[in-house]
Amino acid sequence: PRKRVTGDTVEERLTANARERILPARYLLRDEDGGILETPAEMFERVADAVASAEDDPETWSDRFYETMTGLEFLPNSPTLMNAGGPLGQLAACFVLSPDDDLDDIFDTVRQAARVFQSGGGVGYSFSDLRPRGDVVAETGGVASGPVSFMRVYDQMCETVKAGGKRRGAQMGVLRVDHPDIGRFCVAKREEDSLENFNVSVAVTEDFWAALEADDSYEIYNPRTGDVHEVSEATAAFYNASRADADPRAVPENVWRDYGDDVVGVDEFRGDLVEVGEPMSLPARFVWRLVVDGAWRNGEPGVFEVDRANREHAFDVDTHPGHRIEATNPCGEQPLEDFEACNLGHVNLSLMAAEDAPLWSDFEHGGDLEARVEAFLAEALDVERLDRVTRWGTRFLDDVVTVSEYPLPEIRETVADRRKIGLGVMGFAELLVQLGVRYGSDASVEVADQVMARIDHVATATSRELAAERGRFPRWDESKYAHPTRYASWFRRHTGEDPEDWADGFPIRNHGVTSVAPTGTTSMIADTSGGCEPIYEVVYFKNVGRDVQGAEPLVEFDDYFLRVLAANDVDVDAVEAEAKRLLGEGEFEGAHSLSVPGEILDLFPTARDLPMEAHVRVQAAFQANVDGAVSKTINVAHDATRDDVADAYRLAVDLGCVGVTVYRAGSRTAQVLTTKPEE
Numbered sequence: 001p002r003k004r005v006t007g008d009t010v011e012e013r014l015t016a017n018a019r020e021r022i023l024p025a026r027y028l029l030r031d032e033d034g035g036i037l038e039t040p041a042e043m044f045e046r047v048a049d050a051v052a053s054a055e056d057d058p059e060t061w062s063d064r065f066y067e068t069m070t071g072l073e074f075l076p077n078s079p080t081l082m083n084a085g086g087p088l089g090q091l092a093a094c095f096v097l098s099p100d101d102d103l104d105d106i107f108d109t110v111r112q113a114a115r116v117f118q119s120g121g122g123v124g125y126s127f128s129d130l131r132p133r134g135d136v137v138a139e140t141g142g143v144a145s146g147p148v149s150f151m152r153v154y155d156q157m158c159e160t161v162k163a164g165g166k167r168r169g170a171q172m173g174v175l176r177v178d179h180p181d182i183g184r185f186c187v188a189k190r191e192e193d194s195l196e197n198f199n200v201s202v203a204v205t206e207d208f209w210a211a212l213e214a215d216d217s218y219e220i221y222n223p224r225t226g227d228v229h230e231v232s233e234a235t236a237a238f239y240n241a242s243r244a245d246a247d248p249r250a251v252p253e254n255v256w257r258d259y260g261d262d263v264v265g266v267d268e269f270r271g272d273l274v275e276v277g278e279p280m281s282l283p284a285r286f287v288w289r290l291v292v293d294g295a296w297r298n299g300e301p302g303v304f305e306v307d308r309a310n311r312e313h314a315f316d317v318d319t320h321p322g323h324r325i326e327a328t329n330p331c332g333e334q335p336l337e338d339f340e341a342c343n344l345g346h347v348n349l350s351l352m353a354a355e356d357a358p359l360w361s362d363f364e365h366g367g368d369l370e371a372r373v374e375a376f377l378a379e380a381l382d383v384e385r386l387d388r389v390t391r392w393g394t395r396f397l398d399d400v401v402t403v404s405e406y407p408l409p410e411i412r413e414t415v416a417d418r419r420k421i422g423l424g425v426m427g428f429a430e431l432l433v434q435l436g437v438r439y440g441s442d443a444s445v446e447v448a449d450q451v452m453a454r455i456d457h458v459a460t461a462t463s464r465e466l467a468a469e470r471g472r473f474p475r476w477d478e479s480k481y482a483h484p485t486r487y488a489s490w491f492r493r494h495t496g497e498d499p500e501d502w503a504d505g506f507p508i509r510n511h512g513v514t515s516v517a518p519t520g521t522t523s524m525i526a527d528t529s530g531g532c533e534p535i536y537e538v539v540y541f542k543n544v545g546r547d548v549q550g551a552e553p554l555v556e557f558d559d560y561f562l563r564v565l566a567a568n569d570v571d572v573d574a575v576e577a578e579a580k581r582l583l584g585e586g587e588f589e590g591a592h593s594l595s596v597p598g599e600i601l602d603l604f605p606t607a608r609d610l611p612m613e614a615h616v617r618v619q620a621a622f623q624a625n626v627d628g629a630v631s632k633t634i635n636v637a638h639d640a641t642r643d644d645v646a647d648a649y650r651l652a653v654d655l656g657c658v659g660v661t662v663y664r665a666g667s668r669t670a671q672v673l674t675t676k677p678e679e
């Protein structure tokens with residue numbers, strides 16, 4: 001059956017979860033005493049009016065924005081829904097604020113980030129400019145604390161501020177792989193309760209990959225001097241203590257040796273890794289083991305392909321180093337310049353199947369897959385609707401840039417100059433079910449590629465039309481768009497246009513237009529699968545915070561799964577009762593535990609059923625068609641080995657992903673989505 005949003009009123013179109021729990025708890029405006037001031041319909045009206053106030057014809061556009069949001073075809077990121085037309089007025093989800101190497105700036109950034117959290121945004125930081133632990137501090141004659149120590153201050157701030165805000169503050173901490181403290185950084189989250197309010201990612205460089213390939217060492221730089229780091233005593237103590245034959249009493253806090261000998265096989269690295277006073281280099285394999293071991297233990301650190309992000313950036317950072325990107329927002333979908341912010345919006349793909357769409361099985365004969373999928377999608381997709389939502393969504397996000405308020409003058413200026421937006425998708429997995437395509441199959445990868453290419457090209461064309469109407473982003477002259485023939489392959493990839501047709505420059509309103517976010521809460525409001533993720537589970541408990549769920553965890557069935565069952569004459573009540581009973585007894589092991597026909601289950605592969613390659617290939621197909629990046633978790637089985645985790649990272653990097661997160665089932669105790677109730 002098709003997914004359709006039905007109901008005459010907005011209230012009827014929303015699920016009970018959205019209407020009664022999620023929206024009241026976090027989105028609807030409240031008065032000073034906490035009383036709710038609006039209905040869901042009024043919330044959408046408030047947002048549509050506020051955003052359309054940037055238009056010359058605000059009435060028409062407000063109606064359109066209202067229509068597309070209440071039809072659940074398009075939703076903006078949470079801060080826009082929460083704050084548009086409200087007292088805070090800050091509408092972006094993504095920020096990057098990277099501290100400079102001085103105490104004032106380190107603590108100024110703490111204050112700035114606190115302001116962002118209060119408005120529901122998340123912050124990424126590069127800590128790569130901070131001098132390493134044990135380095136000199138001229139003014140005091142003392143020694144530096146290093147990035148990881150300062151991260152603990154940021155973590156505490158985030159922990160403290162989140163209680164006042166509407167949702168948990170989210171932070172991303174990034175450190176370059178050639179920073180002297182990279183070892184400390186990789187192990188900083190070993191203990192589960194440390195840096196709890198951070199995601200951490202290692203910014204991996206091409207020099208590093210080359211060294212890893214050649215099983216060689218690579219140079220480590222001190223950001224204070226810009227030269228190869230001269231090993232300090234603190235650095236030597238840390239790295240040399242990590243060797244297998246080191247005296248355990250000399251091992252600093254939080255070092256991998258404490259965890260027994262199953263860790264990284266450090267015994268291969270005998271002798272001193274680094275010597276005090278020498279120029280520093282590290283064996284690439286040693287650092288890689290730390291990354292992989294951390295990811296295997298509890299999903300972190302992730303990998304951020306910083307050189308690739310800069311190559312795909314709309315500015316040539318070799319000629320314009322001021323535009324260099326060092327970090328992403330918390331979930332990884334937006335590599336951003338320092339002081340840049342970005343707002344996101346998502347097209348709900350689950351509503352984009354044509355009324356009389358054929359099934360993929362009708363096209364599944366031999367021959368060229370690309371051509372067959374193209375012919376299939378021409379019939380299976382409601383292309384007109386997809387294009388309209390993409391155009392309206394792009395326009396909506398450009399208006400958000402105009403009307404949003406920002407917590408700092410530096411952010412306001414940076415955003416005004418660049419106007420980056422992030423249009424993406426949710427409901428991809430549910431679209432596939434309707435088309436009869438199995439998530440992770442070759443056909444699904446091709447569908448991902450073609451659908452996202454279409455959205456990207458239509459969004460780009462819309463941004464070009466907006467440039468004609470309202471002007472190009474002010475820094476356009478410095479960008480690659482001003483020189484399409486000089487950056488021909490980049491230009492083709494990001495616009496779908498022939499550079500020769502635009503030899504004098506490609507006018508565009510936004511320096512980036514697309515990315516794929518997790519849509520953690522927005523996909524719940526739209527009642528569909530998140531971002532480009534597979535269906536997580538057909539039935540599960542959701543731990544979304546007590547403000548939303550009360551004392552009881554939410555038991556959530558994928559209601560589309562139930563509808564498919566019903567349409568196939570399966571007794572839905574019996575299946576629900578069976579699932580609830582199994583969950584309650586802790587015996588639920590996934591959809592396969594249920595009495596449901598195998599052909600249906602085949603179309604609902606869940607995150608944990610899928611092989612690692614399926615996750616990676618879908619992510620790579622989306623990545624190839626966005627300007628920013630893709631937030632996705634590559635799930636691997638609980639019994640996956642460290643080598644399996646390493647393979648997942650390498651495949652993702654080889655296939656062109658910009659950010660990679662691998663998560664081994666059950667490796668963290670607190671998960672947002674789980675099939676076991678919380679203790």
Ligand code: CDP
Nearest residue numbers: 077078093121122170331517519520521522
């Ligand atoms: O669905 P929703 O708009 O709530 O957010 P998302 O798509 O799951 O996440 C998009 C971005 O919002 C993340 O990358 C973060 O930058 C930010 N975010 C945040 O700041 N705090 C959260 N609790 C969740 C997301």
